[in-house]
Amino acid sequence: xxxxxxxxxxxxxxxxxxxxxxxxxxxxxxxxxxxxxxxxxxxxxxxxxxxxxxxxxxxxxxxxxxxxxxxxxxxxxxxxxxxxxxxxxxxxxxxxxxxxxxxxxxxxxxxxxxxxxxxxxxxxxxxxxxxxxxxxxxxxxxxxxxxxxxxxxxxxxxxxxxxxxxxxxxxxxxxxxxxxxxxxxxxxxxxxxxxxxxxxxxxxxxxxxxxxxxxxxxxxxxxxxxxxxxxxxxxxxxxxxxxxxxxxxxxxxxxxxxxxxxxxxxxxxxxxx
Numbered sequence: 001x002x003x004x005x006x007x008x009x010x011x012x013x014x015x016x017x018x019x020x021x022x023x024x025x026x027x028x029x030x031x032x033x034x035x036x037x038x039x040x041x042x043x044x045x046x047x048x049x050x051x052x053x054x055x056x057x058x059x060x061x062x063x064x065x066x067x068x069x070x071x072x073x074x075x076x077x078x079x080x081x082x083x084x085x086x087x088x089x090x091x092x093x094x095x096x097x098x099x100x101x102x103x104x105x106x107x108x109x110x111x112x113x114x115x116x117x118x119x120x121x122x123x124x125x126x127x128x129x130x131x132x133x134x135x136x137x138x139x140x141x142x143x144x145x146x147x148x149x150x151x152x153x154x155x156x157x158x159x160x161x162x163x164x165x166x167x168x169x170x171x172x173x174x175x176x177x178x179x180x181x182x183x184x185x186x187x188x189x190x191x192x193x194x195x196x197x198x199x200x201x202x203x204x205x206x207x208x209x210x211x212x213x214x215x216x217x218x219x220x221x222x223x224x225x226x227x228x229x230x231x232x233x234x235x236x237x238x239x240x241x242x243x244x245x246x247x248x249x250x251x252x253x254x255x256x257x258x259x260x261x262x263x264x265x266x267x268x269x270x271x272x273x
Contacts, residue, residue, distance in 0.1 A: 003096060003145040006053040010100045013052050014066070018044055021068050022105035023077035025273050026098070026226070027266070028217060030113040030233070033255050034080060036262035038270065040069025048081075053096060055089055057081040059248075066097075072271045077101050084213055085137060086191040091216060095141040098220040099150055108165075108227040108273045111217055112262065114255050115209040115232040116193070118202055118241065119183060122234050124254060127180040127265070128209045129169045130161045130230030133218065134186045136202075141216045142223060151223040160222050165229035165273070172268045178261050183208030185232055187215035196240025210238060227273075231265070233258045 015021075021044070029036060048054045048064045057064040059081075067078040079101070083094055098109070115128065122128050146153050166182060173180035186202050188194065190212030194202070202210055209232050221228050235254035236246050 002147065003092070003099070004147045004149055006096060007099045007103055009052045010054065010096070011103045014046070014100070014104060017046055018068050021075065023068065023075045023101065024105065024107060025074055025076045025270060026079070026101040026106040026109045027076055028079045028082055028109070028111045030082070030213070030255070033112055033114070033233070033259060033262055034063050035259040036266060037067070037078060037080070038071045038263060038267045040067070040071055040076065043067065043069040055083045055093060055096070057083055058087050059084065074270050074273060076270070077104060077106055082213055082217070085139065085189055085216065086212055091139045091141045092143060092145040094216045095145060095220045098217050099224065102221070102224040102226060106226065109217070109221045110229050110231065110266070110269070110273070111214055112231040112233065113211045113214045114235045114251050115185070115211040116236050116238045116246070117209050117234040118199060118238050119208040120241070122181055122183060122208060123179070124234050124236060125179065125258065126234045127173055127178060128183040128232040128234060129166050129180060130185050130232055131166060131182045132161065132184045133215050134184060134205055134207055135215050136186055136188050137215065141220055151225055155223050157222065160218060160228060161230050162227045165227065168272050169229065169231065169265065169269060172265050176261070176264055178265065183232070185214060185230065186210040188212055193246045194239055199238040199240050209234065231262070233262065
């Protein structure tokens, strides 16, 4: 079965479940950020396991639900937990949820992630508003599942991360006294954390933060013509910069501290989208 057919079947199922709810905004919550979602009106929660062809999220901190609702007049669909290449899924299958959200109606994607920092100005607890990325996954979700319904095969990545949304986030963070700055995201496969030598190499490539997600979703959204805002929250310093060993448990612990700040930013950002 083609991915277009899979997307169409997922959309048909979701339209029936939500009575043809048409979201404007797709929000993806990163590791441990499940509690950052603003209070929604007319909330509908659908487990991924019920949706035709959807993957299952297997990582702690990713609940595995698709959530629909309205916040201050804006209609949202939320990937409450994401899927990762390192979970063993085919890279092309990571495209399905993004394409489904787009076919449901979403025109803007707010994508969050927990990241390690290579930039000493972006310390733990800081927000890195993405201005660009470097794809070091050596793979691409757009390979092997193309259909004109998803957009152009060859997509331009100039200004992938919307300038106006970046500016809005930085202004919001300043008003809320949340430390924030712009930066470049380096995407790696994981699931291991990087070596100190790799961190030094990524710094040479001018990356500011590093993570194991985000870029596959961004590439899919870009092909679909969506406006994109990347919100990367620093939960540790990279190996060799950090003085202590890094663990996923610590990632979840740090994101719990960030949830409140992220929620306050979303409450002010969503109405502007």
